[in-house]
Amino acid sequence: MKRPDQFPLAVRYGLIAVIVGGLALLFLAVASGFGQRVVTAQEFVNFQEGGNPHQGFRRAHAKGFCIAGEFIASNHVGAYTTAAVFNQRSTPFTGRISTGGGNPTAPDLASSVRSLALSFNPGTRDAWHTAMNTPPVMPVRTPEDFYAFAQVFAPDPETGQQNPERIGAFLAAHPETQAVREWQASYTPTGSFATETYNSINAFYLVDNERNKRAIRWSAKPSARAVAGSVIELTDDPNALRNEFMARLEHGPIVFDMIFTFANDSDDETDPTVLWGDDREQRLAGIIMVHRATPEADGNCDAINFDPLILPRGMAPTDDKILRARSAAYAESYRRRARENLMNARGEGSQ
Amino acid sequence: MSTHNYHLAARIMHWSMALLILSMLFAGLAMVQSLEPWHLTFLQLHKSFGVVALLAVIARVVVRLRFTPPPLPSSVPVLQQKIAKFSHMLLYLAMFAMPLSGYLMQSAAGRPVVVFDLFALPQILPQNLALYGFLREFHGWVAWAFIALILVHIGAALHHGLIKRDGVLQQMLGSKPKD
Ligand code: HEM
Ligand code: HEM
Ligand code: HEM
Numbered sequence: 001m002k003r004p005d006q007f008p009l010a011v012r013y014g015l016i017a018v019i020v021g022g023l024a025l026l027f028l029a030v031a032s033g034f035g036q037r038v039v040t041a042q043e044f045v046n047f048q049e050g051g052n053p054h055q056g057f058r059r060a061h062a063k064g065f066c067i068a069g070e071f072i073a074s075n076h077v078g079a080y081t082t083a084a085v086f087n088q089r090s091t092p093f094t095g096r097i098s099t100g101g102g103n104p105t106a107p108d109l110a111s112s113v114r115s116l117a118l119s120f121n122p123g124t125r126d127a128w129h130t131a132m133n134t135p136p137v138m139p140v141r142t143p144e145d146f147y148a149f150a151q152v153f154a155p156d157p158e159t160g161q162q163n164p165e166r167i168g169a170f171l172a173a174h175p176e177t178q179a180v181r182e183w184q185a186s187y188t189p190t191g192s193f194a195t196e197t198y199n200s201i202n203a204f205y206l207v208d209n210e211r212n213k214r215a216i217r218w219s220a221k222p223s224a225r226a227v228a229g230s231v232i233e234l235t236d237d238p239n240a241l242r243n244e245f246m247a248r249l250e251h252g253p254i255v256f257d258m259i260f261t262f263a264n265d266s267d268d269e270t271d272p273t274v275l276w277g278d279d280r281e282q283r284l285a286g287i288i289m290v291h292r293a294t295p296e297a298d299g300n301c302d303a304i305n306f307d308p309l310i311l312p313r314g315m316a317p318t319d320d321k322i323l324r325a326r327s328a329a330y331a332e333s334y335r336r337r338a339r340e341n342l343m344n345a346r347g348e349g350s351q
Numbered sequence: 352m353s354t355h356n357y358h359l360a361a362r363i364m365h366w367s368m369a370l371l372i373l374s375m376l377f378a379g380l381a382m383v384q385s386l387e388p389w390h391l392t393f394l395q396l397h398k399s400f401g402v403v404a405l406l407a408v409i410a411r412v413v414v415r416l417r418f419t420p421p422p423l424p425s426s427v428p429v430l431q432q433k434i435a436k437f438s439h440m441l442l443y444l445a446m447f448a449m450p451l452s453g454y455l456m457q458s459a460a461g462r463p464v465v466v467f468d469l470f471a472l473p474q475i476l477p478q479n480l481a482l483y484g485f486l487r488e489f490h491g492w493v494a495w496a497f498i499a500l501i502l503v504h505i506g507a508a509l510h511h512g513l514i515k516r517d518g519v520l521q522q523m524l525g526s527k528p529k530d
Contacts, residue, residue: 012513040384122461123474143386303480325386338484
């Protein structure tokens with residue numbers, strides 16, 4: 001067999017062109033989505049931000065404020081996980097309270113979703129981020145379906161109205177939306193961020209020192225002592241809920257119980273659409289004490305990407321497809337707002 | 352000892368790092384788009400192997416300073432020799448810039464860099480959004496500059512090996528005979 005450098009000159013040139021050109025094409029193809037499934041992180045975030053993004057803000061849960069406080073562990077879950085947060089008495093956190101949606105100036109009371117996000121031990125192996133929402137379950141099981149779901153519920157750009165026929169068809173084709181619809185029907189928003197229950201929705205594993213795994217979900221529940229209703233009258237101020245939260249803080253820390261719900265033998269921890277009822281084993285993991293709250297512009301939570309896949313030693317992700325999809329989408333949103341922040345393009349709405 | 356080929360250590364480093372860096376580039380470009388369950392695994396491997404690449408390029412500089420590379424043949428014009436040297440310097444720069452910016456970007460984000468589940472690198476920058484913005488974009492720009500450089504580098508190497516047949520490619524393959 002002839003060695004390649006003995007081939008005719010034209011073939012040798014051709015070989016170089018094929019190798020270098022082929023490699024260049026392969027890079028371009030991979031960079032532009034070759035081999036990716038239906039929805040990429042970029043496409044998802046493009047949809048979330050819409051045609052006219054709010055520069056410098058999160059593409060989801062754009063409106064929020066920073067909080068800080070400490071988590072005080074309970075002693076009831078340390079046997080199931082080696083995570084530092086649950087095995088030492090107290091761990092400080094930085095967090096963020098937000099409402100759903102991509103508009104940083106939307107009125108607090110207009111949003112149907114309220115959220116609590118926490119960051120512990122940043123930059124270390126014991127770093128833990130969690131982003132929790134008021135609904136206890138997801139409507140669908142995969143990022144593709146969630147993308148389709150969000151599109152079906154988005155108002156028609158021409159009429160500005162939702163299209164009930166499309167919504168009906170989607171719901172009929174997706175019976176797994178049942179649990180979230182039942183929850184929605186039974187849920188009434190409270191008069192305060194301090195009296196909502198925030199849920200991890202996705203399940204995670206606790207890992208003990210013998211590497212045994214237990215699937216759990218967690219919730220932050222308002223402490224029994226939290227005053228129901230609102231401590232100040234909710235006005236039509238767009239920041240009504242934030243103001244109420246800050247007014248509450250003047251009377252002392254705002255407290256949530258962090259409750260772990262352990263999966264039953266029959267529960268599928270990779271399915272975020274099924275509710276885990278109260279007959280599951282529940283344990284108090286500790287309490288979340290919020291000591292301070294600051295408007296986002298003055299706070300330090302803006303720099304945090306509350307990517308729920310930042311998990312400490314002693315915790316591990318399940319193969320829930322929604323959970324696994326979150327990391328890349330959050331990173332894309334984080335990248336965009338960081339770039340805009342660098343160029344000083346943080347737009348209207350910062351306050 | 353012959354000065355005809357690159358030293359064995361230099362050759363091993365060159366080819367293993369070429370494989371590592373090409374994989375890192377492809378994996379990086381693919382993972383930032385993917386919503387699939389493998390995203391997390393790729394990200395963790397990307398960071399771990401990225402740290403390996405940083406350690407490897409440090410070792411490679413030591414090898415490079417310790418063993419003088421074979422000269423280019425005298426048939427290569429002086430200007431071209433200078434360009435070749437310069438391009439190698441740029442390749443080294445990129446080999447440092449990629450993993451360093453990756454590590455610094457994760458520091459500025461307050462995200463841990465855990466190497467193969469064994470240990471974490473310390474966070475060496477304060478958590479800062481604009482700083483992250485710069486480093487994240489830098490990681491992306493340098494990646495594309497690096498890709499362009501590598502393509503030219505491979506084109507030049509193949510040109511030496513297939514067209515000019517002057518032994519330059521063989522020096523790196525280790526197959527150049529003694530005179
Ligand atoms: C495929 C599903 C999901 C996608 C694509 C998605 C996407 C996003 C994006 C892009 C952000 C902005 C991130 C940033 O710029 O830092 C975000 C924030 C957030 N997401 Fe999701 N999300 C998903 C599922 C969920 C689920 C299941 C929950 C609740 C458990 C959740 C809770 C939150 C919260 C609380 C925030 C705001 C955190 C903060 O204050 O910064 N998300 N989401
Ligand atoms: C030889 C070394 C490396 C190469 C060639 C490389 C290459 C890449 C490429 C091509 C991308 C995609 C960039 C884009 O689409 O804009 C990327 C993303 C990324 N790299 Fe690296 N990288 C290296 C080392 C590292 C290291 C050491 C770290 C961290 C310790 C790191 C962390 C990351 C992260 C976190 C992303 C994703 C960022 C995001 O999701 O927005 N890289 N890398
Ligand atoms: C990621 C990919 C690559 C990188 C970063 C890279 C980097 C380098 C560097 C820095 C040198 C200078 C010598 C040294 O200090 O080791 C070099 C030399 C060389 N490389 Fe590469 N290389 C890559 C891929 C390739 C490939 C795929 C080929 C073959 C087609 C190749 C062929 C050569 C040759 C022939 C030399 C010797 C040039 C001379 O003696 O002046 N390289 N490479």
